[in-house]
Amino acid sequence: MAGMTGVYRHTLDAKGRLFIPAKLREELGDTFFVTISTERCLTAYSMESWDRLNEKIRELPRAKQTKMRPLFSHASKCELDTQGRILLPQALRDFAKIEKNVAVVGAGDTTQLWDEAAWNEVDVLETTPENLAEVFTELDF
Numbered sequence: 707m708a709g710m711t712g713v714y715r716h717t718l719d720a721k722g723r724l725f726i727p728a729k730l731r732e733e734l735g736d737t738f739f740v741t742i743s744t745e746r747c748l749t750a751y752s753m754e755s756w757d758r759l760n761e762k763i764r765e766l767p768r769a770k771q772t773k774m775r776p777l778f779s780h781a782s783k784c785e786l787d788t789q790g791r792i793l794l795p796q797a798l799r800d801f802a803k804i805e806k807n808v809a810v811v812g813a814g815d816t817t818q819l820w821d822e823a824a825w826n827e828v829d830v831l832e833t834t835p836e837n838l839a840e841v842f843t844e845l846d847f
Contacts, residue, residue, distance in 0.1 A: 710734070710812035713829075715822060717806050722799065723791040724808055726750075730817050731790060740798060740819065741781035745828070747811075748794075748802045748819040750784070755815050794819070 714727040739756045743749045751759060763774045784792040802821060809825035811818040
């Protein structure tokens with residue numbers, strides 16, 4: 707897996723369907739999971755990534771597994787339709803405050819779905835030479 711990259715801007719249709727760009731569909735597959743995130747966005751996991759996440763959680767002590775419950779209780783198994791769209795459940799849209807305009811953001815082994823205005827704010831804060839220098843220092847690269 708090469709990793710999911712790029713930012714794509716799309717709009718929800720009247721039925722709550724979202725187009726997933728072809729480059730990200732290649733990595734996510736035809737069926738994948740979307741759930742809440744640690745930020746005010748949604749995260750899409752390929753079946754392979756979802757299985758790895760499940761494995762890691764199963765290895766945790768029971769008390770810590772319980773803390774992971776929101777990831778699963780809010781998860782939705784999404785299947786692409788013939789036009790490359792998924793139905794994004796209302797509860798997930800509410801969590802991420804997604805109403806119409808969506809930034810579909812490649813994030814390595816996952817894809818994030820953001821309200822476009824919220825993504826623009828985060829992107830400005832994160833895309834600075836200082837932050838990027840910190841990232842590369844953290845990676846020891």
